[in-house]
Amino acid sequence: MAEATLRVFRGDSNGGQTVDYRVPIAPGMVVLDALHHIQGHLAPDLAVRWNCKAGKCGSCSAEVNGRPRLTCKTRMDDLPQDQPITVLPMKSFPRIKDLVTDVSWNYRVNRKIPAFEPRPGTDWKISQLDVDRVQEFRKCIECFLCQDVCHVLREHDQKEKFGGPRFFVRIAGLEMHPLDGRNRNALLKDELGLGLCNITKCCTEVCPEEIRITDNAIIPLKERVVDEFYDPLTRMFRRIRGK
Amino acid sequence: MAGSPTLLPESRLGSTLRRDPWWIEILPVIIVMGGFSIYATLRAFEGAYYSWGPYLSPFYSPLIDPQHHWWPLSPALLILAGPLGFRATCYYYRKALYRAFLLDPPACAVGEPSRRKYSGETKFPLILQNVHRYFFYLAVLFICFLWYDAIRAFFFDGHFGIGVGTLVLTLNVCLLSLYTFSCHSLRHLAGGKLDCFSCATFGRSRFAAWRLSTFLNERHMLFAWCSLFSVGFADFYVRLVASGAIRDLRLL
């Protein structure tokens, strides 16, 4: 039976090293299957997060050969077998153990975002054409790969000032909700640091749900922030119309 | 099972565990954008060989004070800030330029050079990127002039005709129009800014407009590159003809 070598990070917040494991290859096998094989036969305490194993829950994020991926959707036969396959934890988050990282920062950011609040007097009739645009954002499975790859977090570690692509997607889903009555532009500009994003699109490249994060969420939000804070004409119009 | 030292890459320029040649993404941008900038600068300062017969180089359109009554330098310098600003603040070019020239980041999941402080587009000068829509308004104005130039290129001494230059200028203005009207800011203004298409006044037509601009916008990068080549080539062609290096071929 064919075998592959996985070079997996073993360690915790104090550091660690990579360890090589030989794993038999089966047809259609994904990296997560290989990690499970290691757990079941070679290293029972290998820490890995996973749930659905079908690309729907977004738990098994890691960096495979340097690329942020869902390990349950990364096929072994798509990776070169001539050298070891490296599997490392997400770089942007503090390491807990092996491939498990501390993603609690994301949950803290989420708490800053005001929830959906319907406009008063709505009759709850919604047209499909309004739904389509928002449903793209609601596909997000919170795998946090976009947060991992975003250089504002990954290289510049601006977690205090920046919300990250995941939460711009969430806000886009709220702001473009046809019945939502709230305005989150000031929050975007001031607290979540939308301006720190320099739209270099890595979030879009890694999104396993193929959400066009930059073009459909971030840039439209930037334009909305421009409307409210940077464009003198729209500000003037708003003042004239008394809004 | 063999232990080896940690492989977690340190953050420095180019550090990554990616196996693919990631720099291939930015190399063409550096070469083409760099080359274009040098060429455009030289041509802008040249102040000569910008028109021949009915043809006018897009670098010099609209042509202002060619006789140097009040402006001593090349007339291109009066207008180039418009198209330049439109491209420099463009949401697509921002990505390409930040990656290729500022290496911020050089590619996804690749380390950056260590630098002092990152402020993205929140501080001067990059905060000015927020005025992109004003450059868009300006770009529409330029597009009108360029269409005028293209139509004018069909008339040789008052008679209808087509030369190779006519085709070059027409193709160029088509591509420039596609680039201009696939702009993210336009997509926002056309309808993207609405939360509820079905409840807004003229909502259906604005939805249609938004859909159309979305269709174009998805190809914004393609149009950006094609129009960059075409505008450079159009100028180059006019220069060749105007300087007498080649003769314009009349097709009709």
Next chain:
Amino acid sequence: MTANYETREHDVLIIGAGGAGLRASLEALAQGASVGVVCKSLLGKAHTVMAEGGIAAAMANVDTADDWKTHFRDTMRGGKFLNNWRMAQLHALESPDRVRELEQWGALFDRTEKGDILQRAFGGHTFKRLCHVGDRTGLEMIRTLQDRGVQQGIDVYMECTVTRLLTDSGRIAGAFAYWRETGRLIVFKAKSIVIATGGIGKAWRVTSNSWEYTGDGMALAYEAGAELMDMEFVQFHPTGMVWPPGVQGILVTEAVRGEGGILRNKLGERFMEKYDPKRMELSTRDVVARSIYTEVKEGRGTEHGGAYLDISQKPAEYVKKKLPSMYHQFKELADVDITKGPMEVGPTCHYVMGGIRVDAETAESTVPGLFAAGEAAAGLHGANRLGGNSLSDLLVFGRRAGLAAAQHAKRVSAPSMDNSQIESAEKELLAPFSNSGTESPYAVHRDLQELMQNLVGIFRTEADLGKALVELEKLRARAAKAGVEGSRLFNPGWHLSYDLKSMLTVSEAVAQSALARTESRGAHSRIDFPKLDPLWEKKHNIIVKEAGAMKRRESPVEEMPGELQQILAAD
């Protein structure tokens, strides 16, 4: 008092952060209770996200003739009349309101032309009834509840596993748990506990369930003295992936059939014509699963031992829009383009209809202060669950459980904690570290899955079930010896050794109940008793812990009032 653990106090503690747990927490919070939610995974990863097809609610947006009575009738018929009629009635009556509520909290369902919530057809439902969001309805639901919960300020204890319920002279006093991340211990004081831990599917080899589905909640309740009911009814979803091996069991949503997917065998025959000519592919899940199983067994299966499910007769764009995650799932994991060719599918362990026996109105178990909702609770679905009824179940009975739990907490005085219970729970939890480690929990788990798959699967016999009970005993002995390597820091081997205990408990409950029920009804098929037995229609199987051992007894099905009987009789 040992200082080995931290202590937290809540009026209502909810175990499980799926649809039922989150809905319960929102309701308890609305009642003014202090609420804690404990979950084994990160918030928002619960198995509810896997629910694809939709939420069944008789809103009559598409088929205007639909009403609660028809929904009630469909549910009872699908459950082969073993359902708790009051639960089925409440469920049919309340689910439209629960769906509207989700919408008011920001969920965005697919729409009809008129702007109402769109509904689709599903197996066993007379009318188009499933409110849906493409094929990711569960994700929409969990995100909506999660975001509302965060906004309302519930305390969530993520990656925390409860290993024992603490009692004070027979009523609930709290729970003992550990943090998966650090291995540190935590004790919750609570007047009410809601169990919303989902199902038990991880005890089978071919399953659509994630690692979390180890029957913890049922085992906890059982250990605390609660009754489990109708555990023999384990639903095998007819369509799971069969190839490649790594993805075997992953769910293929029933929405594929709801949208017009056709099942064929190797010979190209539309075999459902033989088994249920009236409803064809949209027959109930037990029937379709058995049909596919039979086709394969009789040699008409596909290359990898399944059936073909084909939706490619529909326009490619339509398929991609209505079933986007199925499209991607097959494209990426199996190299199959479902807009061009058929999928290979086969039965996969999916859901357990049985669970903790609860009161229909309050969702309270037989232990005072202990409530259960969702898959962990029994009653609503009887012998077989209809697709789409689980999400509405979570909402309707999640809310009821949260409400009753909060009211209970207001009513009762603070229970006192018994340190000896805490100490014994701690000892039990940490025991694997002192085992010599000759036995691996992973190996025991693999053998358990193989055993349940082969002996307690879709078709059962007395001999198989008897053998299963004997083998389970051996596995239990092996599990007790299983040791773990490494430290308490995020140690999956250790985590599994606890989960294994729960799985063994529920597996035994399933096997015992299945052995006793000498008939075939709904999802329970006995080869040696292939017919419905009218006597068993009147009886529930009850599992309870007595004197340290698992005991089974029978309990009569409650008589249905006349007006509901009339609804059932109507056509």
